[in-house]
Amino acid sequence: MLKPQSNAVRELVSLDGIWNFALAQSTDIEAESPWERQIPARLQVPVPASYNDIFVDRKIRDHVGWVFYQRQVTVPRLWSGQRYFLRFDAATHQGRVYIDDKFLVEHIGGYTPFEADITDLVNPGQQFRLTVAVNNELTWHTIPPGRVEVLENGDRKQHYQHDFFNYAGLARSVWLYTVPKTFISRISVNTREAEEGQTGILDYEVETSQVIDGLGFRVSVLDEDETLVAQSCSQRGSLEITSVHLWQPGAAYLYQFRAEITSKDSGEALDICDVLVGVRTVKVTGNQFLINDKPFYFTGFGKHEDTPVRGKGHDPAYMVHDFQLMKWMGANSFRTSHYPYAEEVLEYADRHGIVVIDETAAVGLNLAIVAGVLGLKAVPTFSPDTMNDKTQEAHAQGIRELVARDKNHPSVVMWAIANEPSSSEEGVREYMEPLVALTRELDPTRPLCFANENQANAAADFISDLFDVLCLNRYYGWYINTGNLEAAEPGLEKDLRSWQSKYDKPIIMSEYGADTMAGLHAVGDVPWSEEYQTRILEMSHRVFDRIDNVVGEHVWNFADFQTPATFIFRVDGNKKGVFTRDRRPKSAVQSLRKRWTEPKGLKNGRYQNVFSS
Numbered sequence: 001m002l003k004p005q006s007n008a009v010r011e012l013v014s015l016d017g018i019w020n021f022a023l024a025q026s027t028d029i030e031a032e033s034p035w036e037r038q039i040p041a042r043l044q045v046p047v048p049a050s051y052n053d054i055f056v057d058r059k060i061r062d063h064v065g066w067v068f069y070q071r072q073v074t075v076p077r078l079w080s081g082q083r084y085f086l087r088f089d090a091a092t093h094q095g096r097v098y099i100d101d102k103f104l105v106e107h108i109g110g111y112t113p114f115e116a117d118i119t120d121l122v123n124p125g126q127q128f129r130l131t132v133a134v135n136n137e138l139t140w141h142t143i144p145p146g147r148v149e150v151l152e153n154g155d156r157k158q159h160y161q162h163d164f165f166n167y168a169g170l171a172r173s174v175w176l177y178t179v180p181k182t183f184i185s186r187i188s189v190n191t192r193e194a195e196e197g198q199t200g201i202l203d204y205e206v207e208t209s210q211v212i213d214g215l216g217f218r219v220s221v222l223d224e225d226e227t228l229v230a231q232s233c234s235q236r237g238s239l240e241i242t243s244v245h246l247w248q249p250g251a252a253y254l255y256q257f258r259a260e261i262t263s264k265d266s267g268e269a270l271d272i273c274d275v276l277v278g279v280r281t282v283k284v285t286g287n288q289f290l291i292n293d294k295p296f297y298f299t300g301f302g303k304h305e306d307t308p309v310r311g312k313g314h315d316p317a318y319m320v321h322d323f324q325l326m327k328w329m330g331a332n333s334f335r336t337s338h339y340p341y342a343e344e345v346l347e348y349a350d351r352h353g354i355v356v357i358d359e360t361a362a363v364g365l366n367l368a369i370v371a372g373v374l375g376l377k378a379v380p381t382f383s384p385d386t387m388n389d390k391t392q393e394a395h396a397q398g399i400r401e402l403v404a405r406d407k408n409h410p411s412v413v414m415w416a417i418a419n420e421p422s423s424s425e426e427g428v429r430e431y432m433e434p435l436v437a438l439t440r441e442l443d444p445t446r447p448l449c450f451a452n453e454n455q456a457n458a459a460a461d462f463i464s465d466l467f468d469v470l471c472l473n474r475y476y477g478w479y480i481n482t483g484n485l486e487a488a489e490p491g492l493e494k495d496l497r498s499w500q501s502k503y504d505k506p507i508i509m510s511e512y513g514a515d516t517m518a519g520l521h522a523v524g525d526v527p528w529s530e531e532y533q534t535r536i537l538e539m540s541h542r543v544f545d546r547i548d549n550v551v552g553e554h555v556w557n558f559a560d561f562q563t564p565a566t567f568i569f570r571v572d573g574n575k576k577g578v579f580t581r582d583r584r585p586k587s588a589v590q591s592l593r594k595r596w597t598e599p600k601g602l603k604n605g606r607y608q609n610v611f612s613s
């Protein structure tokens, strides 16, 4: 889905700001129909932001079910003759939109955009009441999954298996935008290098809202100096860029790919749509991950979209600051754990040469872990009563929407289709195999991975052969061998070697680390101290350097983040960040920075990090 844009022929109006807000009084929102009237301004919320931490009322923070957002919107009179759309960058986890009294559109899936054409519903110059109902409930048939329990007093409680707070609402921007009557509706660009290297090839396809008989069409590619480097009049084909500037990790170069519908007579542009593309290749060969045919070593983090007050609300200041901190440390990459991030994040990564592993919201497909933590009898994860065909279909839809939104971003080098699914349980292969096939069909150019959890070790796991890269989440020294690094080091090494010898695929350590209270210092291996976090990371690095197939290390986590209140083993959230939630460094940052910017490179000089000083 194309991101809306403003240019000579398209207009874009932000509907961000302060909206009126109300909680649903029951589960039957049709009976309440709040869209039929003005929601009073007694409660107001900012958009974009999760609503949970904005108020002081626990009933709002922990509300389970529907909430309503409302504001007035006017379609400019000058938009006559155009088509106009409402676009929501995300509604977490389900959104229903109403224009005055009328239902417009529904979308399920909390981290991907949706939109609807309202041209035939609202006239230019007309004001309308825009109401968005947003539901935060997670069930066995949503991605991520969860379960709602009805308590004795009738209150409803949301349970879920993932380790981050279920922030909800309109956490990303809302837009009103125009396109001409006949418009460009989809652009897909894949890039590669011609055999001889100096030439870049763009394989592209442009869809229009209707067949453009009687109109002209052109695509043009401009370099960063705005020089035209390739052009064509065909809606699909391949374009060649000679003396191409490749998009490289740490040294981005973006071409502007412009599609235009034109007047046959004058050649004037009737619609214009731009996407920025980078020419680069990604490949897995043997035990290497290659970007532009060069072995790449991932340094960086699993992250979260999580900041104080805003929850998962997209915030450009935090976004840019996080990228600055990562670059300063020599982090060349991150994983969008555990859901697709705001598209602005990918645009920034494209622009600055940061490599991204792009993950779906399929986290918590694992009833064994929670049972283990709480000492309960495990319920089967994959069964008609738990994760079933409907869950799989929601997951497939999540993959379709992720690939559709992000496939043109050069920063995205791999799809992670799930985090820690129960991959040693019966039924996992039947569940995952079709999803792997679907992702490969949607995008044959990028490798695939999932993040594997410790219980599904190399001997027990049923699905790793389906993937290109082994991403392992391991907590030696923390959940395993707590406080005992002498035992943790050989344990981690044995574990990694077992994967290496079984599959001989590239291995990325997609999570490792330790909870750490900023300011707690201790001599010796004292869990929660800053020194212990550093020592766990350094122990892990010694092991990675000894294992050939390890091609990357993503520390869990970049920053501390909020978790559900019911997790009493968390103190105001997960503290595995190397930065606090307000982005102050813990001492591990210096050790990581030293390793990742070491001029002699990583793995005894085998890999030069792009941010090495």
Ligand code: GCB
Binding pocket: 162, 163, 338, 419, 420, 453, 473, 511, 556, 574, 576
């Ligand atoms: C994991 C999960 C991540 C958790 C982390 C932890 O394996 O993938 O979501 O936050 O462990 O800190 O326990």
